[in-house]
Amino acid sequence: MxxxxxxxxxxxxxxxxxxxxxxxxxxxxxxxxxxxxxxxxxxxxxxxxxxxxxxxxxxxxxxxxxxxxxxxxxxxxxxxxxxxxxxxxxxxxxxxxxxxxxxxxxxxxxxxxxxxxxxxxxxxxxxxxxxxxxxxxxxxxxxxxxxxxxxxxxxxxxxxxxxxxxPGISRDRRRPENADEIRAEFRTEFGIKDDEHLVLMVGSGFKTKGVDRALQALKGLSLAVRAKTKLFIVGQDDPRLFRAQAQSLGINSQVTFFSGRDDIPRFLVGADMLIHPAYNENTGTVLLEALVAGLPVLCTEVCGYAHYITDAQAGDVVPSPFHQEDLNRRLETMLTSNNQKQWQANALSFADTADIYxxxxxxxxxxxxxxxxxxxxxxxx
Structure with missing residues (x-):
């Protein structure tokens, strides 16, 4: 037909x-x-x-x-x-x-x-x-x-x-067997040290996805944690307004904007966590893409797929109504927690058993x- x-x-x-x-x-x-x-x-x-x-x-x-x-x-x-x-x-x-x-x-x-x-x-x-x-x-x-x-x-x-x-997550988002090698090469390429935190944000439509909230959350970290944290933002949108916001917050040297890319799996493996503080999100496919790559997630409850983060026990969810201070606190807690390896293990276990493809x-x-x-x-x- x-x-x-x-x-x-x-x-x-x-x-x-x-x-x-x-x-x-x-x-x-x-x-x-x-x-x-x-x-x-x-x-x-x-x-x-x-x-x-x-x-x-x-x-x-x-x-x-x-x-x-x-x-x-x-x-x-x-x-x-x-x-x-x-x-x-x-x-x-x-x-x-x-x-x-x-x-x-x-x-x-x-x-x-x-x-x-x-x-x-x-x-x-x-x-x-x-x-x-x-x-x-x-x-x-x-x-x-x-x-x-x-x-x-x-x-x-x-x-x-x-x-x-x-959900329909592409299987090419699954964490590859040589993930450690890819991660090391990625962090070397972008100058991310072993003792630094890399927070990743992915999504076209920066305003709806909450890029402004992510920038404020980075600014809200304690000085010691903020000094060792970088934020990569990837998406097909005009970043000028948000670059200006980062400049006004004094964190522009720690924030990098990328246009849409076809090598997102490298970013998912190379980062330490995904942040997705959306104002409005029907689903949030990137949340599941992060999970199957073994990347812990911090997102807002309004995301349709937020419950998968809770189900998998692979991160944290900011409840509604949203408060910026709450996001800031949860980001710092995740970055300084000793649970990263457990979150990753939980995410990969979820990826092996859930019907998300x-x-x-x-x-x-x-x-x-x-x-x-x-x-x-x-x-x-």
Whole structure:
């Protein structure tokens, strides 16, 4: 069958984009043809994918999104497919991969009262309703049990339309047999001494991921610990605002920003712990990537995958409501604790036993089943 995959933008280092690619390849491995519609593709084109790009000219994101959606509809009408799979909320989807959190919940509880009267609210609210409304047919692939509850609260979406997937951590994130050698080479390359702490932060979208909180936590360490601690921040975003913050805090010499990279496994092995103090995070795939690499984690409770850190006993979780002083204290405690080796052992044991790798295959199976149902029902596009 022919599957249409839609996402606003592809680049190699985004969590949603990586999930899209792995699911699409899993569908391709099942023998299906993959047609992609996107506003922009930055990176290598997978063999066998048919990729179409179109970025409309518009002054605002809502207008650009709407024009792109209309273009996609026209393309599919001219070149029919068996199923339409979206990775951003929009009308006309048969399957939606829910990487984003519930917009309506955020609009009601994290925005000012006047926000509901803005064009931006109307656009994103309409798109979310088009996916989850009880009168629609779209099947959703969910990666967070918490968000499932919220979608059903606001839209009364039928249970059979919501499929909760297991995590889908790439096995190349597993700690390799020569990890000690890789770690030594990595720390030599970046000038990290044996008695220094390297704290790692990974994620595109520095504001949402809480880079400002991580910088403040580094500043909040005791002088002796701070003097031996460095922070590496890796992600596809503009670091200028946060470089200025580090400068104002007097810690710029201890903070290094990297753009998105394809050698994250080296960083996971070379660091001493991962910090992820996100303001909002549907899942937090990097938390599990750290665990399977044997890297202890400090994250906020709002992360959908935070419970895995507790389950694995491989780090610490900052409870809600968030307090900066609490994060600072927990960071210092982890850096000075004698539990690092035990946390690593717990993480690697968890990696060997937990079902955290099968998401792409499970998602592909549901997409295929949905496509077969649409075909049997005589639905045409």
């Amino acid at each position: 022919k599957f249409a995959f839609i996402l606003y933008k592809y680049f190699p280092f985004g969590g949603l984009q990586r999930d899209f690619l792995r699911i699409a390849k899993a569908c391709q491995d099942m023998g299906h043809t993959i047609v992609v519609y996107t506003m922009g593709w930055d990176g290598e084109c997978p063999e066998g994918f048919e990729i179409h790009t179109h970025k409309p000219s518009a002054m605002s994101a809502p207008k650009r999104n709407t024009r792109f959606q209309h273009w996609v509809q026209q393309q599919i009408e001219a070149n029919p497919v068996d199923i339409v799979v979206g990775f951003n909320k929009m009308p006309g989807l048969d399957v939606y991969y829910a990487a984003d959190t519930c917009f309506e919940h955020k609009a009601r509880h994290l925005r000012k009262s006047w926000y509901k009267y803005t064009p931006r609210y109307r656009h994103f609210s309409f798109n979310e309703d088009a996916v989850f409304n009880a009168n629609n047919h779209t099947v959703s692939l969910l990666i967070s049990a918490n968000e499932k509850v919220l979608f059903q609260k606001y839209y009364q979406t039928q249970e059979e339309r919501l499929h909760l997937l297991p 099968s998401m792409p295959e499970r998602a592909a199976a549901i997409i295929e089943q949905t496509a077969e149902s649409l075909t049997q029902s005589g639905v045409t596009r």
